[in-house]
Amino acid sequence: VGPCEGIEMGDHLWVSRWILCRIAEEFNVVISFDPKPIPGDWNGAGCHTNISTHEMRKAGGYEHIEAAIAKMSKKHKEHIASYDPSGGEDNRRRLTGRHETASIDQFSSGVAHRGASIRIPRQVAADGYGYFEDRRPSSNADPYSVTDRIVRTICLDE
Numbered sequence: 001v002g003p004c005e006g007i008e009m010g011d012h013l014w015v016s017r018w019i020l021c022r023i024a025e026e027f028n029v030v031i032s033f034d035p036k037p038i039p040g041d042w043n044g045a046g047c048h049t050n051i052s053t054h055e056m057r058k059a060g061g062y063e064h065i066e067a068a069i070a071k072m073s074k075k076h077k078e079h080i081a082s083y084d085p086s087g088g089e090d091n092r093r094r095l096t097g098r099h100e101t102a103s104i105d106q107f108s109s110g111v112a113h114r115g116a117s118i119r120i121p122r123q124v125a126a127d128g129y130g131y132f133e134d135r136r137p138s139s140n141a142d143p144y145s146v147t148d149r150i151v152r153t154i155c156l157d158e
Contacts, residue, residue, distance in 0.1 A: 010143035043099035061129030
C-alpha cells in the first residue's frame with residue numbers, strides 16, 4: 001500500500017480497509033467507514049482524493065488544473081451521487097458547509113481552502129503545476145466509482 005497511479009488506487013484502498021478490519025478484529029474493535037457514524041456538531045470523515053494528469057504535473061500545468069476544476073464544477077451533482085454508496089445521502093450528513101467541509105448543494109474551489117469542494121494546495125498555486133484535492137468523497141466511498149466519475153468528467157468530457 002503506497003503511492004500508485006490511476007485505478008490501482010482502488011486496490012490499495014480496499015486492501016488497506018481489509019487490513020484495518022482484520023487488525024481491529026484481533027483487538028475486538030469495530031470499524032465503521034460511515035462518513036458520520038455519530039451524529040453531532042463535527043466534520044465527519046472523508047476520503048479526500050488527490051487528482052493530477054501528466055499535463056498538470058508539468059511546468060505550466062496550473063491551467064490544466066483550472067480547466068479540470070471548471071469541468072468538475074459543471075458536474076457537481078453527478079460527482080456527489082458517485083461519491084458515496086447511497087448516491088449522496090451518506091455525504092449529506094457530512095457536507096454541511098461547516099467544520100472545514102463544503103456544502104453538498106454548492107460547488108466551490110480555492111487555493112488552500114479547506115472548506116471548499118476542491119482544494120488547490122498553496123504550493124501548487126505557487127509552483128504553477130501539481131495536483132488538486134477533491135474533498136467531497138465520503139469515507140465509505142467506492143474508490144472505483146470515484147475514479148470513474150473523475151476520469152469521465154476531466155478526461156472524457158462526459
